[in-house]
Amino acid sequence: MAEITYHSTRDAAREAIPFSQAVVRGIAPDGGLYVPSSFPGLDITDPQLAALDYEGLAEKVLSLLITDFSKEELSSCVHRAYGSGFRHPGVAPIHSCGNVHFIELYHGPTLAFKDMALSILPHVLTTAAGKLGIDDTIVILTATSGDTGKAALEGFADVPGTQIVVFYPTDGVSEVQKRQMTTQEGANTHVVGITGNFDDAQNGVKAIFADGKIRERIARRGYRFSSANSINPGRLLPQIVYYINGYLELVRRNTILPGEKVHVVVPTGNFGNILAAWYARHMGLPVGRFICASNSNNVLTDFMRTGRYSLDRRFSPTISPSMDILISSNLERFLYELADRDPAKVVSLMSDLKNDGVYEIDRTMMKNMADFYGGFADDTATVSAIEELYRTYGYVVDTHTAVGYRVYQDFLRETGDDRPVLLASTASPFKFSRSVAEAVGVPVEGKSDFELIDLLAERCCLDIPAPIRGIADRSIRHPETCKKDEMARVVEELLS
Ligand SMILES: *Cc1c(COP(=O)(O)O)cnc(C)c1O
Secondary structure, three states: OOOOOEEOOOOOOOOOHHHHHHHHHHOOOOOOOOEEEOOOOOOOOOOOHHOOOHHHHHHHHHHHHOOOOOOOHHHHHHHHOOOOOOOOOOOEEEEEEOEEEEEEOOOOOOEEEEHHOOHHHHHHHHHHHOOOOOOOOEEEEEOOOOOOHHHHHHHHHOOEEEEEEEEOOOOOOOHHHHHHHHHOOOOOOEEEEEEEHHHHHHHHHHHHHHHHHHHHHHHHHEEEEEEEEOOOHHHHHHHHHHHHHHHHHEEEEEEHHHOEEEEEEEEEOOOOHHHHHHHHHOOOOOOEEEEEEEOOOOOHHHHHHHHHEEOOOOOOOOHHHHHOOOOOOHHHHHHHHHOOOOOHHHHHHHHHHHOEEEEOHHHHHHHHHOOOEEEEEOOOHHHHHHHEEEHHHHOOHHHHHHHHHHHHHHHHHOOOOOOOOOEEOEEHHHHHHHHHHOOOOOOOOOHHHHHHHHHHHHHHOOOHHHHHHHHHHHOOOOOOOOEEHHHHHHHHOOOO
């Protein structure tokens, strides 16, 4: 088996480090993101592959990419993540509505797709630290637009040798999301609201990571930072698995022939999820087009249509808040591949973005992006997609998934290309109870999001998922808030 190493998207010298080191660092010292030295191939038509269950497939796929872990180490990480933490035996089951096959990625502890990666990351990270002989406490520092924070908190809660600090925009997450985070259990968990939007939170975290002085001060007390954001390669790799699993499930159901191409639709924010699908294709998954769905914060739609990425736009809060972003942090890995792995091009684009708030890719890169289709749906279109799916198929989806469905319909209308589609269903409808309940005809006036959870369940004859049953009555353990320029001070105080 070929050894896979990792290097930074910005490093001309391509300093090669093992996966263990990349996952502990989270982000490269030069500000770039770690990428694998190559993409190992997988024979998707191999019947032995199709015979694997989710755990078996995860072990197989991850063993190709994480070559410095032993088989036992990997299998223990995979088992601790997917062995019992998911409420469905298939972990990420498929629900089909006509040609559209939803991969339900929300059966984990926090009802959102981020559980898929964040349930395994803590085990991968602590295993990696052990292999490197690190005995510092690992401090996970995370900015969240709602779902990452809670999934990271669940994943790391009471994991020995770790502390976790989560910053969220106080007005940028749903009531349910906020309550999920502020009620978090675990002696090593810290949750702080900031006044600002998600990008403010993310920039604040990036600034702390980049500050050598803070790093030195906390190191003297036995701490070191790492990131659970989707820039960490340990977040990205586990996401490749469910696209392959979803594809194999369609093969098992005779919906497609082994080797037949499907399209992939992904409601996109930080570009981690759709990037994982693209990585899966590099490993041999037969994907035709990648449909990148945004909400009204449609910087990616414009980028895909014009090749120009510009921050000169207004930030608008939507009913799909986990996709409310201006700076899509994982895009750098995408640019790196589009540039045929030329770090100089990445460095130049990133400095344009930093200095001028805009960059434009060249013709070659644009050509390399031809399999991507960018589209967006505003809140009205999102609500109508939820209503339509419920009316036509009796299927209830959340607001993010609905954005994906609506953009797919635009794609279908424009191209007439009706191949089977795998659509990443990224959250449970109960997580966004107000918008979903309203879309399916529940009167929402005067009702809290919590009451709407019950009413939505009643209306659509669904069971309320255990993790949010009775959440309104849990006591708040993390009431803290701060200003966006106080984040560094807050972190140091928490660790002192
Ligand atoms: C995080 C998130 C997204 C966006 O995923 P990216 O990997 O950041 O593109 C979409 N939907 C939901 C529900 C999410 O939590």
